Amino acid sequence: MGTLRERQKADREKRILSAAVHKFRANGYKRVRIEDLAEAAEVSVGTVYNYYGTKGDILIAIVTMEVEEVLAEGQALVDNPPTDPGEALLALTFCYYDHSLNYLTKEMWRRAMALSIEAPDTPNGRRYATLDTKLAKQVGDLLCRFQQQGKLAPELDAPALGRVVFNNLNQSFIDFVTDDSMTLDNLRANVTALTTPIAQLLPKLT
Amino acid sequence: MGTLRERQKADREKRILSAAVHKFRANGYKRVRIEDLAEAAEVSVGTVYNYYGTKGDILIAIVTMEVEEVLAEGQALVDNPPTDPGEALLALTFCYYDHSLNYLTKEMWRRAMALSIEAPDTPNGRRYATLDTKLAKQVGDLLCRFQQQGKLAPELDAPALGRVVFNNLNQSFIDFVTDDSMTLDNLRANVTALTTPIAQLLPKLT
DNA sequence: TACAAAAAAAGAATGTATTCAACTTTTTCC
């Protein structure tokens, strides 16, 4: 264990993040003021800003936790996927979706996505973009694996198709979080309708 | 011509919008305050809010102008497309891209996109979503046209594939506006790399 | 033309994210 100062710092940061996870979910991201978080974490407003540059930074920290868990789940699936490429793509997609609302609400996702588009040059924007890239790459990896197994034609541009599939699952997810009445089942159905036509084309090349 | 009041209203709205088009481009969306627009339009801050509910509403009004012009250009292309489906898809995509920066800057696009994700239930959010849907539909229409001409297999789900192609061109455009150093040429190259693999699969079914 | 009602404009007041200068705590060094 480090110095007193280091312990205090780690503790304060943890308190702020916990307060945010709890309050954002309970009261809604927008309605929670920095002052509310400061109070719950027993620090001052200024201190919150010593740990997180903006309110959005706090959110991105939570998104990072969520997506890193999702990536781990996804990796397990990539390492041991269903036999059929089309099924595997959908399984991976559903895996992402199923683990997307542990820490985050739809409102929080909306704000995080908005942030990544609006402020791509900030540390948080970059952080979100990195996560996005990792997810897209994981989809590409899955396709590569099938290609190596000889289940897909070698001339196929697996990374590009991975990107295509990811763009669709990502846009479908955006549609999901921007419609509060849409259920996870609806989302699965929507993405299936987009992914299946692509997946059905794949084997034709072999 | 209507009553005095109607003429004044129309004139004020026009002045506010003109001020916004000019100032947002010149000084950047974020740096322009409502007060600046009010001053340029020779009205008060309160009056700006009588015409546009939020700062974002003003932006969406400009986006609407831009996209409606783009849709008209796109329709001309759909009505008289290149012979090859793959080429036609790219031509339509480039047409969108080439007319995307008349009124808007990358920063303005970023804010508008962020807004549509973040506040999908507001009038402006819905307005943006509608434009998006129209663009996606236009891509689907192009594919339908080829299908009717017998150039694509009838069992192909043209609207779904239109959506897939649109998702890619849209995500590529997001990548473009979120990277200030990316040129239109880069953007064209990127989207070509994604669209071509899809397009090459299409004729295999016939 | 003059007056009451309706509509709209004005700008002061409010709320909240963020910044900043002054104050405390912790560490370092003797």
Next chain:
DNA sequence: GGAAAAAGTTGAATACATTCTTTTTTTGTA
């Protein structure tokens, strides 16, 4: 152990979008 330096905390001040109440302008009517 104590003084100086470094690091961190604090909450008041700032900036700007948005709201709200008051004042002004326009309209309809006698």
